[in-house]
Amino acid sequence: MSLLENSFLKLPLQNAIQLYGDEVVPRLTKRNKVIAIGTAVALSIIYFLRDRVTKPPRKLRHIPYLSYFGVLRSMYYKESVRDRSARVHIPEINSENSNGLFLEVARNGWVLHVANPEDAKRVFLKLELFPKIDLSAERSGTLNSKFTIGPNLPMINGAHWKAQRKVANPAFRRSMPVKLFGQLTQEMFKSMENKGEVYNVSDLMERWTLDAIGIAGFGFDFKSIHNKDSEWVHRYARINEGLRDPIFFLFPYLDTNFRWLFPHRVETHKQTDIFLEMLDEVIKSKKLDLENGVKNNALEENERDLLSLMLESGEEGNGILSNKELKSNLCAFFLAGHDTTANALSYAIHYLAENQGIQEKARQEAISILGDEPCDILPTIEDTKKMTYINQIMKETLRINGPVARTLPRVVQEDIFLSGTFVPKGTLLVVNMFGIQHSNKIWSDPDVFNPDRFSENGEGIRETGEGMAWVPFGNGARQCIGMNFSLNEQRVLLSMLLRKYRWSTPKDSPHKNGIISAGLNVQGPVDLDIAFQKLY
Known part of the structure; x- marks a missing residue:
């Protein structure tokens, strides 16, 4: 030997x-x-x-747990999180004896899923008891660590998180570029001219939101609405695909030690490095402008980009972020604000295509607010506040098909009880948002699209009750900081689209009998084709 x-x-x-x-x-x-x-x-x-053995640790085996090999099977067949949740999680949650708690194996070991509103409320509100898990060391050198895991708001805890939030909060309050969203929607309409009547909405929304987050986030125009073949569109699409690859997600060791065996993965890392270098240059340029007193005074305050506002936040005494922290947060804003909003809009357009009466009611609201002139009208911030029914549509879309199925893992800091079940210190935990929002113990006919749930007297009012039943953005102090930013994007695009077009699902659509989704934690419809008819 x-x-x-x-x-x-x-x-x-x-x-x-x-x-x-x-x-x-x-x-x-x-x-x-x-x-x-x-x-x-x-x-x-x-x-x-x-x-990570096929059964949970003994200290957790008093809690119901799902098949270990069932998870591997879902990974092997690339089953979307949404489909697995609907097929496996919902029957467990809806079972008579379930209290909304169960275990399932994940990348970091066995994780407790919290799928009832009362316990979810406790998790969201008790930051010290349920901090985010530290993933930085475990995945160092992977594509995810380069782009996702860093000193950014979604990942850090405690004093570090509070310091960053103090800088970011004023920027997000001040930045609400509805005029930009309207102008980008006009550009999208131009791109739709003379190209037939059927459009891949998934692709259209991906490109629209890419330009929106690029310009509104840090003043960079990807120009993807008019040029879907641009190098930046392909570069970000490649990065996005790489971040969602289940093999490298499940086995990060392949990404760090055996990457050279996968040429496609090597190339994805190169494209990611180019993207990150671009962010470095943008940050340096913005800082230099600030030092030299250069400011774009032509823009209204709410139309200015988030990076500029965060840099100015330091001068106002709210704290200063390092270049590394700024870049990491820009990456986080991208992931939180691009795919999620694109998918939410795609789902909303699908549900309106499938429900013509709801679509027409929403159209009449848009016309009542923006007028019936046969031309594009850009909504103002005040206009968006009046969109009551469109808002109900958005909330129901996010309930039935929220782009994110569950929270990032948290770790329990002391022995506790949830719904009468003992949960030992050190247990990993997620809030299963999809499960909460689809449980028939909480919602009537949960798989039916019904915006009236969120009317003044609808059942959606329970979200402000004893628990938290509508949680697509999380809740509490760590609720998604870009929630209002995303909701206003959706209000502007949907209201303008409703005035300009009437749309429907093509007869030969694979989505005709139910939406087909894909993705790991972030999910969206696959190649959603929609037939549009111009109204002016």
Whole structure:
């Protein structure tokens, strides 16, 4: 037996994998690349199975838990979070004996799902008892760590989080660029001219929100509405695809030690580096402008970009963020404000296509607020406050198809009881927002699209009751900071779209008998084609 083989057998498995990557893989020929990849995956799977066994730790086995291999099966078949939640979670939550708590294995081990409004309220309001889990060290060097995991608002805790929130809060309160959203909607209308009547709404909303978050976030125009083949559109699409790859998400070791075996992954990292370098240059340029007293006075206060407002926040005594913190937060704003809003708009357009009466009622509201002149009217902030029924449509869309299915993991800081169930210190926990918003114990006919739930006397009023039943943006102090930003994007685009077009689902649409979604934690409709008819 060689010295290398003997060392390999004596090492703990994690170190053995490291040795395999450093010593064995480099000796393999190009011809054996498939074997190398297979061995790397096998070793990672063994390590995963060894450290996260098929049953929860004994201290948690008094809590109902879902099949370990069922999760792997869903991953293998790339089942969307929405579809798995509807197929597996909802029957568990709705079962007679369920109190809305169950365990399921995830990337970080066994996680307690909280799927009842009362316990969700406690989790959202007790920050010190349920802080976010620290993922920085575990995923260092992965694509997710480059783009997602860093010193940003969604990831940090305690005093660090409070300091950043103090800087970001004023910026988000001041920045509400409804004129920009209206102008981008006009540009989208131009791009739709003379291109037939059927459009891929998923693609259209992805490009519209990319331009919106780029300009409103840090003053960078991706120009994706008119040029879907631009290098920046392809670059961000590639990054987005890479962040959602289930194999590298489940086995981050492949991304750090065996990346070279996956040329597509190597290229994705290169494109991510280019994107991050662009953010670095934008931050430097904005800081230089601020130092030289350069300010775009042509823009109204609410139309200015978030980065400029955060930089100015330091001069106003609200605190200063480092370049690293600024860049990390811009990445977080991108992930929180791009796909989520694009998917919410796509879902809303789908439900309005499927419910012509609701669409027409919403159109009449838009006309009553913006007028019936046969031309594009850009809503003002005051106009958006009057969109009562459109707001109900948005809230029902976010309830039935909220783009995010569950919160980021949190860790319980002391032994507690939730719904009479003992939960030991150190337990990982998520709020299952999809489960809460689809439980028939909370909502009547939860799978039926019904905006009247959120009318003045509708059942949606329970969200302000004993628990929290409508939570697409979370709640409490750590509620999504961009919630109002996103809701105003949706109000502007939907109201203008309703005045300009009437739309329906094509007869041959795969979504005709139910929306088809995809995605890990962030989910959206797949290639949603919609037929539009111009009204002016």
